[in-house]
Amino acid sequence: MKSYVHLENGDVFTGKWLTEQPEGNVTGEIVFFTGMTGYQEVLTDPSYKNQIVVFTYPLIGNYGINHEDFESSKPHVAGVIVHRGDLPHSHYNANSSLVQYLDKWNIPMLGNVDTRAIVKRIRTNGSMQACLTNQADLKLAEINHANEAPVPVVSQKEITVHGNGSHHIVLMDFGYKKSIVNYLIEKGCKVTVVPYNTSYEKIASLQPDGILLSNGPGDPVELLPQIDNISAVASAYPTLGICLGHQLVALAFGGKTKKLLFGHRGANQPVADLVNKTVFMTSQNHSYVVDESSLQQTDLQVRFLQVNDGSVEGLQHAKLPILTAQFHPEANPGPAESSVIFDEFLQNVKSNSGREKVYA
Numbered sequence: 001m002k003s004y005v006h007l008e009n010g011d012v013f014t015g016k017w018l019t020e021q022p023e024g025n026v027t028g029e030i031v032f033f034t035g036m037t038g039y040q041e042v043l044t045d046p047s048y049k050n051q052i053v054v055f056t057y058p059l060i061g062n063y064g065i066n067h068e069d070f071e072s073s074k075p076h077v078a079g080v081i082v083h084r085g086d087l088p089h090s091h092y093n094a095n096s097s098l099v100q101y102l103d104k105w106n107i108p109m110l111g112n113v114d115t116r117a118i119v120k121r122i123r124t125n126g127s128m129q130a131c132l133t134n135q136a137d138l139k140l141a142e143i144n145h146a147n148e149a150p151v152p153v154v155s156q157k158e159i160t161v162h163g164n165g166s167h168h169i170v171l172m173d174f175g176y177k178k179s180i181v182n183y184l185i186e187k188g189c190k191v192t193v194v195p196y197n198t199s200y201e202k203i204a205s206l207q208p209d210g211i212l213l214s215n216g217p218g219d220p221v222e223l224l225p226q227i228d229n230i231s232a233v234a235s236a237y238p239t240l241g242i243c244l245g246h247q248l249v250a251l252a253f254g255g256k257t258k259k260l261l262f263g264h265r266g267a268n269q270p271v272a273d274l275v276n277k278t279v280f281m282t283s284q285n286h287s288y289v290v291d292e293s294s295l296q297q298t299d300l301q302v303r304f305l306q307v308n309d310g311s312v313e314g315l316q317h318a319k320l321p322i323l324t325a326q327f328h329p330e331a332n333p334g335p336a337e338s339s340v341i342f343d344e345f346l347q348n349v350k351s352n353s354g355r356e357k358v359y360a
């Protein structure tokens with residue numbers, strides 16, 4: 001039976017279900033990921049909540065699914081589009097196939113799709129809404145189905161503590177990837193993960209040495225009701241913002257964000273560090289960027305730039321120990337060379353230790 005990918009602009013592509021076929025139509029924003037590997041991390045990164053991911057590498061699933069590479073406890077993507085995704089897998093660490101894993105969570109995967117043609121269309125028309133379905137004809141309203149704001153759904157509801165190192169980092173969870181916590185623990189931190197809307201007062205009562213504003217799904221502007229709280233927290237402690245966390249710092253200190261035509265998602269995105277005069281390869285997954293022109297009247301300075309399109313990839317504050325990265329210094333999937341960002345953050349944490357916590 002033929003199945004279809006309908007794009008918001010009217011384009012239709014055919015495919016075949018490689019997983020159980022879904023009960024109804026599956027809608028979401030269609031985006032593409034260019035890494036050759038890393039599908040397990042992508043599927044379980046909460047930043048992909050409500051998105052349909054097209055994998056550009058034509059052979060997905062060939063090393064199966066293992067116990068170690070999850071970025072959270074379950075997959076968050078709305079659907080998956082591949083060229084081939086059901087060939088037998090082989091890896092010493094694998095304990096299920098990609099198809100078995102997706103079926104367990106009722107996430108549909110459409111295969112035999114001309115993924116290159118879809119990606120070319122997204123690159124021209126921009127990211128858009130899409131629908132995976134058995135129906136050859138669909139009305140635009142059925143494709144343009146709005147999804148609920150994703151951060152309140154993916155952020156954890158309880159406070160949890162991880163590791164027992166000597167630097168205490170409070171991570172505000174907008175949809176965090178496990179690798180961020182693992183990195184901090186490896187570097188000698190105790191990490192307290194708190195829900196995205198935890199108040200400044202509650203965070204202060206935890207006596208953090210530093211704050212990590214995590215990655216997460218959706219448009220940063222959806223979190224404007226939280227922005228005064230985020231500003232109070234970031235102004236009071238050495239802070240590192242990653243991806244959505246970076247965008248939230250920009251909004252909290254007077255900057256603006258805007259949507260890229262088709263986003264950056266992959267494992268070979270070059271970034272220039274304007275302070276250290278270096279270029280490194282990074283792992284990325286974002287649709288939105290900080291608008292450089294909006295930073296002029298603020299205390300935020302551009303620290304990192306995308307080499308391919310010149311967009312803002314990170315910031316530092318002129319007076320406060322605040323550092324941000326649009327890319328993922330924790331990598332997973334992808335190159336780990338930008339993990340030095342964690343060292344710089346922890347240096348800020350150490351330099352601040354023993355001082356009054358509140359700068360104001």
Ligand SMILES: NC(=O)CC[C@H](N)C(=O)O
Pocket residue numbers: 047214215216217218219220242243244245285286287288289
């Ligand atoms: N990985 C992220 O944190 C993504 C940030 C934001 N949701 C974006 O798409 O730009």
